Amino acid sequence: MTRRATGLISVLLLLAACSSGGGRGADPAAGPATTATTASAAAVATPAPVATTAAPSPTLATTTIPPTTALPPTTAPPTTPAPTAPPTTTPPIVQQQVIGHSVEGRPITAIERGTPGGTAVLVIGCIHGDEDAGMAVVDTLMTDAVPDGIDLWLVPSMNPDGQAHQVRSNAHQVDLNRNFPQGWAPLGQPGDSQYAGTGPASEPETKAIVDLVDQIRPSLTVWYHQDLNRIDVGTGRAGQIQRRYAELTGLPVAPVTGGTYTGTATQWEAAKVPKGVAFIVELGPTLDGAGAATHAEAVLTLASTG
Ligand SMILES: [Zn+2]
Numbered sequence: 001m002t003r004r005a006t007g008l009i010s011v012l013l014l015l016a017a018c019s020s021g022g023g024r025g026a027d028p029a030a031g032p033a034t035t036a037t038t039a040s041a042a043a044v045a046t047p048a049p050v051a052t053t054a055a056p057s058p059t060l061a062t063t064t065i066p067p068t069t070a071l072p073p074t075t076a077p078p079t080t081p082a083p084t085a086p087p088t089t090t091p092p093i094v095q096q097q098v099i100g101h102s103v104e105g106r107p108i109t110a111i112e113r114g115t116p117g118g119t120a121v122l123v124i125g126c127i128h129g130d131e132d133a134g135m136a137v138v139d140t141l142m143t144d145a146v147p148d149g150i151d152l153w154l155v156p157s158m159n160p161d162g163q164a165h166q167v168r169s170n171a172h173q174v175d176l177n178r179n180f181p182q183g184w185a186p187l188g189q190p191g192d193s194q195y196a197g198t199g200p201a202s203e204p205e206t207k208a209i210v211d212l213v214d215q216i217r218p219s220l221t222v223w224y225h226q227d228l229n230r231i232d233v234g235t236g237r238a239g240q241i242q243r244r245y246a247e248l249t250g251l252p253v254a255p256v257t258g259g260t261y262t263g264t265a266t267q268w269e270a271a272k273v274p275k276g277v278a279f280i281v282e283l284g285p286t287l288d289g290a291g292a293a294t295h296a297e298a299v300l301t302l303a304s305t306g
Contacts, residue, residue, distance in 0.1 A: 092113070093111055093112070093113055093142075094112040094113055094114070094116050095111075095112045096109060096110070096111045096112070097109070097110055097112075099155075099208045099209075099211065099212050100204055100205065100207060100208025100209075100211070101204060101208075102159070102160050102161040102170065102171065102204060102205055103161055103170055103171035103172055103203070103204060103205075104161045104164075104171045106160035106161060106164070107160070108155065108157070108158055108160065108205060108208045108209075109155065109156065110153055110154065110155050110212055111142065111153070111154045111155075111156075112151065112152070112153055112154075113141075113142070113146050113152045113153075113154065114146035114147075114149075114150045114151050114152040115146070115148060115149050115150060115151050116151055117151060118148075118149040118150050118151040119149055119150055119151060119219050119220075119303065120151045120153060120216040120217060120218040120219055121150055121151065121152050121153065121218055121219065121220045121221075121299070121303040122153045122154075122155070122212075122213070122216065122218040122220070122221040122222075123137065123138055123141060123152070123153070123154050123155070123221070123222050123224075123299060124155045124157075124158055124209070124221070124222070124223045124224065124265075125137060125138035125154070125155065125156045125157055125224055126156065126157035126158065126159060126163055126224065127158050127159055127176050127177055127223060127224075127225070127265065128159065128162065128168045128169075128175075128176075128177065128225060128226075129159045129160075129161065129162020129163040129164070129165065129166060129167050129168055129169070129170075130162065130163075130166045130167055130168055131168070131224070131225050131226035131227065131283075132157065132163050132226075133224065133226050133227075133283045133284075133286065133287040134223075134224020134225070134226075134281070134283060134287075134295075135156050135157060135224075136287050136289070136291075136292035137224060137287070137292050137295040137296050137299070138154045138155075138156045139156075139292065140292045140293055140295075140296035141154055141296045141299065141300075142154065144296055144297075144300060146300070147300060147303060147304040149304070150300070150303045150304060151216070152303070153212070153216055153218065155209070155212070158176065158205050158208065158209050159176055159205055161205075162176075168193055169193070169195065170203055170205055172190070172197065172202075172203060173190040173191060173195055174190075174195055174196065174197040174202070174203050175188075175193060175194045175195055175196065175197075176203060176205055176206055176265075177263075177264050177265055178194050178195070178196040178197070178260075178261075178262055178263045178264065179196055179197045179200070179201060179202060179203050179206045179263055180200070180201065180206060180210070180263045180264060180265050180267065180268035181200035181201045181210065181263070181268055182263070182267050182268035182270075182271040182272070183262050183263055183264075183267050183268075183271075184196060184199070184200035184201075184262060184263035185262040185263065187260055187262055187263075194259060194260055196262060196263050200263065209265070210268075213269060213272060213273065214272070217272075217273050217276065218269075218273060218276050218278070219273075219275070219276045219277070219306075220241070220276065220277055220278075220299075220302060220303060220306055221266075221269055221276065221277070221278035221279075222245075222278075222279065222280075222281055222299055223265055223266065223278065223279070223280045223281070224280075224281050224283060225280050225281065225282050225283070226282065226283045226284070226285065227282065227283060227284055227285040228254075228256060228282035229251065229252070229282060229283065229284040229285075230251055230252050230253065230254040230256065230282045231243075231245055231246040231249075231251050231252070231253050231254075231279070231281060231282070232253075232254075232255065232256040232279065232280060232282070233253055233254065233255050234279060237277060238270075238277045238278075238279060241277050241279070241302055241306050242279050244302060244306070245279070245281065245298050245302060248294070248297070248298035248301060248302075249281075249294055249295055249298050250294075251281070251282075256280070256282060265278070266278040266279060266280060277306070281295070283295075
């Protein structure tokens with residue numbers, strides 16, 4: 001500031017001197033004098049701005065180009081291999097959540113795949129602990145490509161305690177497929193294979209599924225059991241879809257009988273989501289990899305066409 005002010009003052013003084021020198025003589029003198037003045041003024045006051053504004057722009061222009069040209073080659077290589085691998089081999093998992101815990105504290109997990117908010121399809125690999133072959137179907141569905149628009153929900157097992165002990169019931173000895181709130185009735189007592197529990201949805205495992213179904217309202221639900229090797233006979237749209245599933249998997253359609261069917265999961269879902277279809281698949285005593293793949297494909301076919 002001070003230096004600039006001093007500079008200006010000296011310019012003014014010089015100009016004053018020139019004009020006081022006045023008249024015509026000022027012209028020739030003024031020329032060089034003015035140039036000199038301007039030059040000296042520029043040297044004192046303006047040099048910094050002039051020099052900096054002129055020089056940086058070419059410098060900037062030259063420095064901007066190299067990074068831009070240098071960036072693409074580094075960005076391109078990583079992008080090329082990335083998209084090719086994941087979509088084909090491992091389609092993404094949207095989310096995995098613990099929807100509840102069993103009586104003995106084991107987590108009950110639900111995995112969401114496909115299109116969130118699309119047509120919800122739910123697959124329960126195991127409800128009766130000693131009938132867990134359907135978990136192989138869920139395993140296959142964990143990596144199969146999910147058709148567009150399908151919001152696929154997978155619950156490998158809703159009865160991890162029964163599975164751990166290889167028994168039908170949960171750790172309260174309740175048959176979870178008699179414990180659902182729709183049409184629940186007291187049935188049996190602890191130790192009986194169809195013991196219905198102390199009340200509708202008295203078991204934490206049942207509550208976990210009730211909450212999940214409330215949340216996602218599936219259009220299609222498949223429940224895996226063993227080992228009657230059949231698809232139950234159904235009526236209306238449900239019957240149609242069950243027959244289609246039977247065709248796709250080669251399982252016969254035949255009535256499932258012999259139990260007291262109060263408080264079953266499918267009964268509850270039919271009441272809870274009237275527009276949806278929920279049915280059970282009775283697998284045989286064993287299910288190999290090819291069988292699991294066939295069932296998984298049948299689920300996905302029905303999901304997109306059903
Ligand atoms: Zn069963």
